[in-house]
Amino acid sequence: MLKFRRAFSLAASLLIALPIVTSGCAKEEQGSVDRVRLRVFSVKTDSVDQDPYQGVGLMRVAVNRASQLISDEFFTFDKSLGRSLDDIPFGANLQVTIEGWSAVTDPKSGALTPSQLLSRGRSARFTMAEGGDAITLQIPMSRLSTFAYTSQVGTSTGATATSLARGRFGHTVTRLYDGRVLITGGLAFKEGHQGDFTNANQLSELYRDAELYDPRSGAFLPTGNLASARAFHAATYLPPTVTCPNPSGSPATCMAPQGLVVISGGLSSTGGAAQSANSIEVYDPVAGTFQTVASATLGEGRSGHTSTLLDSNGFVLLAGGFSVKGDGALAASGTGEVFCLDGLACSASSTGAGIIFTDNMVQSRAFHTADRVDLGPRGIAGQELVEAVVLIGGESDDEVRATTEVFLLKGGFKKVDVASLPTMGPESARRPRTRHTATYVDPQKFIHVVGGFANKAHSKTVQQIDSFDVQTQAFQAGTAFFSVEGRGAHAAVLMDRNAVLLLGGFAQGAVIDAEAGVYGPGVPLASAELIFERKDPNDGKTYIDRGSVGSLLKPRGGAMGLFLENNTAIVIGGVDATSRFQTAGEFFNPL
Structure with missing residues (x-):
């Protein structure tokens, strides 16, 4: 049976634009205290157009437990109005959503009815336990389909934008x-x-410090330092729960430490010169420290490689990458290796821990992409799915790759039947790309390959979008599908409802010699776009489309993006046109 008591208090402070005060259930114990306090505030804005309360007539407050809606209420927007949320059950995975709507007046009743959704804020997911301590959660409100500064509640001056301690590129x-x-x-x-980065002689400094962004407070905070400075390294999250081998055949569960992060390779400094590291570190988020894995040394130093979690046992595939030549040029690797961390389920198997497998790739490549998928048709009797990692594009020492290969979990690296990216248009030109993105959308069974550079100078961009079908193991043929703008070294974030957010990166450089294909350096972009699904009202079919969304507040080449549990995407780092680092954090609030 669900138990109820005073559940929420969306309490006002000097900074909260919308003070919503809640009571609780009807049978509240006398003298009971608020269990959860929500601080609702507007993010830091630069203009009235970004004000999340501009044009708002109605507010909606909804409470979800996982995907179940357990409370939903509209009320007239008034900055001094209090509201009550009753009968909110105790439990885990709770989340509060607050929306701002424009409103129209019903001509008959005179009541306000919602018209257009304008702004939204969501809390982090939380647990409310009977007898537990009271907690305070912040809900930053921002306009929809726009970018806003990461913000935290300040003093009487209002919300303040938050920033990295230092700007970063190759992080x-x-x-x-x-x-x-x-x-x-x-x-x-x-x-x-x-x-963009193309030669080790372009860098002046490598960083070994690390930071944490806490979406609950909106703040960037320091944490422990890496054992070695690294750039263009790889970081792979190991989920806390892994499946352990069990001789009896019955499933068992091993608890790894709370979600370790494996940091591998990357540009590091040796005797003052940049070289690719062959070491591995592990970050413990509970202790806030990094520790070098002494028992595991990579077969070769590698940077700009991919690091892919293969399964729940903790096996990680490290593929390709580059080392540094004497003149600072990048030499692509043609090998891959599988790493397993001591203490995880893989170390209990016959293979042990450390570097447990090495293999030659079909082609050397760096700055490629890797996606863990199950290849093959679904729902066909006798057809088994093949566990694999699809590697696309990248660059060798001499050229940008237009090829694809797969790593089979049972069999190593193999050449894909369709070795080249698909051809589109009358010229039937191959489409090499490096520093692109490849995002796997599982419900669609597509890997959307977007942007990148077509030349080693990273100055000529690719505008076509290619979609690899993991069921047919081939790229989709048909009508050309283009991004709104060519971009390379951009970020791609898989969002809710199978959408892919593309943001920032470098635009194609100015033409210097069109015949020779020489372009100037790429210019950082502030634009963003979305690959999304739409249902055609005429034929009832669902199509994949793309379109522009609001621009970043700052141009960013080489920024990183990530989907957060409040359904927004955070944007971190990158440089502008003068290679000035962007320290301010931004996030995108989707429709």
Whole structure:
């Protein structure tokens, strides 16, 4: 039986634009205290157009437990009005959503009815236990389909924008088990550098510090330092629960420490010169520390590689990447290896822990993409799915790759039957790409391959979108599908409702010699766009489309993006046109 008591208090402070005070259930114990306090506030804005309360006539407050809606109420917007949320059950995975709607007046009743959704804010997911301590959650409100500054409640001056302690490029961002975001490493460019990274001589400094972004407070906070400075390294999250081998055949559960993060390779400094590291570190989010894994050394140093979690036992595939030549040029790797961390289920198997498998790739490649998928048709008797990692594009020492290969969990690296990206248009030109993104949308069974550069100078962008069908193991043929704008070294974030957010990156450089294909350095972009599903009202079919969304507040080349549990996407790091680092955090609030 569900138990109820005073559940929420959306309490006002000097900074809260909307003070909503809640009571609780009808049979509340006398003298009971508020269990959850929500601080609702407007994010830091630069203009009236960004004000989340501009044009709002009605507010909606909804409470969900997982995907179940357990409370839903509209009320007239008034900054001094209190409201009551009754009969909210105790439990885990609770989340509060607050929306701002424009309103129209019903001509007969005179009542306000909702017209258009304008703004939204969501709390982090939380647990409310009977007898537990009271908690305070913040709900930042922002306009929909726009970017806003990461913000926290300040003093009487209002909400303040929050920022990284330092700007970063070639860094990693990883969502932890508790919703926080780990940001590690990165590099600084030499004075006057423009465009993307293409040579180790372009960098002036490598970073070993790390930070945490806490969406519950909106703040960026320091954490432990990496053992070694790293840029273009890889970070892979290991879920807390892994499946352990059990001789009896019955499933068992091993509890790994709370969601460790494996940090592998990356540009590091050796004797003052940048070289690709062959070491691995592990971040413990509970202790807030990094520790080098002494028992595991990579077969070769690698940066710009991919790191892919293969299964729940903790096996991680490290593929490709680059080392650094004497002149700073990048030498692509043609090998891959599988790593397993001591103490996880894989170390209990016959293979043991550490580097447990190595293999040659079909082709050397760096700055490629890797997606863990199950290949093959669904629902066909006798057809087994093949567990695999699909590697697409990237670059070798001499060229940008237009090829695809797969790593089979039982069989190593194999060439895909369709070795090249598909051809579109009368010229039937191959489409090489590097520093692109490839986002797997599981319900669609498509990997959407977007953008990237077509040349080693990272100055000519690719505008076509290619979709790899994991069921047919081939790229989709047909009508050309283009992004709104060509971009490389951008970020792609898988959002709710199978949408993919594309943001920032570098635009194609100015043409210097069209015949020779020479372009100037790429210019950082502030634009963003969305690949999304739409249902055609005429034929009832669902189509995949793309369109522009609100622009970033700052142009960002090389930024990283990540989906958060409040259904927004955070944007971290990157550089502007003068290689000035962007320290301010931003987030996108979708429709």
